[in-house]
Amino acid sequence: MKPSNPYVIRHRPASHGGLYSVRGNSSKILDFSSNTNPLGSPPLVKKIIKEKLDTIGIYPDSDSLELRKNIHSYTKIPLEQIVVGNGATEIIYNFAHAFLSKKTPVLIPIPTFSEYENAVQLRGSCVSFFKTMNLNDDLEEFLQKIPKNGCVFVCNPNNPTGVLLPKKKMELIINRAKKNSSTVFVDECFIELVPESNETIIKLISKFDNLFVLRSLTKSFGLAGLRIGYGLGNKKIISILSNLKIPWNVSGIAQESAIASLKDKTFLKKSNQLIRQEYEFLRKNISNIDGFYCNESKTNFILIKTKVKSKILQKKLFKKNILIRDCSTFRGLDENHIRIAIKNRNENQLLVKQLKRISCTH
Structure with missing residues (x-):
């Protein structure tokens, strides 16, 4: 077959x-x-896992409602604009499956996280790569490359270079993409592990309907083995992604561990x-x-x-x-x-x- x-x-x-x-x-x-x-x-995670061992025979909440409530408290993004995934990577593939097609032009700056390219190519989209070791230095040229009716992937800070784009420069990308009727997928999986400044653009979600932001508890809270991430965007994007994800995509213990992590203030x-x-x-x-x-x-x-x-x-x-x-x-x-x-x-x-x-x- x-x-x-x-x-x-x-x-x-x-x-x-x-x-x-x-x-x-x-x-x-x-x-x-x-x-x-x-x-x-966080220290509380191991305790939570031990306490919740008896729940492994119970199906988890397929909508991750309690976790989404905690993500809402943590990010101040409305509940209906949050989707939870089995790791951030699941959300990347679901996003590509939902919003990209063979006709969609996609722009990816390289070097960067390889799963954007893999997810996009599974859809047969037309991918253009923009080579830069520091997008801050090449931003104007990058802006000119943003396609019409397409999608742009930006990892911020970027993996593997560690380069961080400030909010103002990210907003330039989103603005140009909006003028071109394109969507911007911003991967902020490392944004909480930036000691010097807070350059997250999640507040721009209320301003731009062409913005989607990816986050990961894998990186920030060391939950790699539990696989848990989340996406933030407008109601329409999140509704589609929520309907697309498989049932029970995040285990109950992963959800409980994520909640405990988000509550640790220090x-x-x-x-x-x-x-x-x-x-x-x-x-x-x-x-x-x-x-x-x-x-x-x-x-x-x-x-x-x-x-x-x-x-x-x-x-x-x-x-x-x-x-x-x-x-x-x-x-x-x-x-x-x-x-x-x-x-x-x-x-x-x-x-x-x-x-x-x-x-x-x-």
């Missing part, structure tokens, strides 16, 4: 970081490849203090190693250009029980780029130590 959608045949899963991608005793491996919160999840503050401190430590020390150049990042990971090929570097570090992200799989980057997540001081020191050793042998 052949798929009715010809694009399914060509589809190939994207590469990502994370311990699932390697073999060995994962408990001994320091995972710098997966850029989640360096503090892990966790993100502590996380960002650590990110600010350890970013400076890593950037300073790695930049002083011959053959390593750190891109400036506004969030909890750093893109590094290296003299050592990324796959070789990954293998050498893995022998020392350290896992990094090989960035050669990102469209727009080559085999001389890696990405590391910011972790605690002891773990960061171990990484720096091993990078120095490798540098000395090349």
